[in-house]
Amino acid sequence: MLKVAVILPVYNEAKCIARTWDAVLEFSNTRPYYHFTFVNDGSTDQTKQILSTKLATTSNSKIRVIEYENNKGKGYAIKTAVECAYEDFICFIDSDLAYSLEHLELVVEKLDEFDVVIGCRNLILKNIKQVNLNRKLAGKIFNAISRKLLHLPFYDMQAGIKGFKKDVVKEVFQKQRMTGFSFDVELIFLAQKKGYKIGQIPAIVSKEHLNKASKVNLLIDSIRMLLDLLKIKYNDIMGEYE
Numbered sequence: 001m002l003k004v005a006v007i008l009p010v011y012n013e014a015k016c017i018a019r020t021w022d023a024v025l026e027f028s029n030t031r032p033y034y035h036f037t038f039v040n041d042g043s044t045d046q047t048k049q050i051l052s053t054k055l056a057t058t059s060n061s062k063i064r065v066i067e068y069e070n071n072k073g074k075g076y077a078i079k080t081a082v083e084c085a086y087e088d089f090i091c092f093i094d095s096d097l098a099y100s101l102e103h104l105e106l107v108v109e110k111l112d113e114f115d116v117v118i119g120c121r122n123l124i125l126k127n128i129k130q131v132n133l134n135r136k137l138a139g140k141i142f143n144a145i146s147r148k149l150l151h152l153p154f155y156d157m158q159a160g161i162k163g164f165k166k167d168v169v170k171e172v173f174q175k176q177r178m179t180g181f182s183f184d185v186e187l188i189f190l191a192q193k194k195g196y197k198i199g200q201i202p203a204i205v206s207k208e209h210l211n212k213a214s215k216v217n218l219l220i221d222s223i224r225m226l227l228d229l230l231k232i233k234y235n236d237i238m239g240e241y242e
Helices: 017-030 047-056 074-082 103-110 125-130 133-150 166-175 183-193 218-237
Strands: 004-010 034-041 063-068 089-093 116-120 161-165 198-202
Touching: 004 017, 004 074, 004 103, 017 034, 017 047, 017 063, 034 047, 034 074, 047 063, 063 074, 074 089, 074 166, 074 183, 089 103, 089 166, 103 116, 103 161, 103 198, 116 183, 133 183, 133 218, 161 166, 161 183, 166 183, 183 198, 183 218
Parallel strands: 004 034, 004 089, 034 063, 116 198
Antiparallel strands: 089 161, 116 161
């Protein structure tokens, strides 16, 4: 049986992280070939204490926690776990379980055919209808610019569930430069640049996540996204990814 690493980057998720841990524990108990790593990305709320308590009272050796003091971004958190992962497939998923753990089974199945598999919310009409207006506009702007500037054919590159074959993820993360908002677009850009096959699965957004207060600032985040994409393009022109 092939082994699967699943990385959950965590930042200030005290309200839901205990529930996520319990869901991961239940999922892991019936699928021993899955190995889960929670990465506490410098949380300043009670996340660290909750994870420490859960870890101390859990006998399942397939779940572990990595932590460090200062917040460094989602991309950095995932890269930290990737560097010490040894499993055949390496996936990451949002720690609030905006996408259920059952999506992992679809990702792993698809990795038999593709080198990289990404979740796509646009494949589910219900997601598009219910998503917050600011999120919808910011996503449309970001993806339109990504497709034009980086020549990427995908309509959703930032759903928080993705999977890679081990050799592929090690290579693309080695070249990774972005650690924040646009890190996953950079990963897809690198994978395409290296000629890897990229597949998609439909990603169904949970009701809890849809009702979650949006942190998106349409103007500021759109500018930030544009600057990130320009930086990826600049890095490519300057040979940073060679």
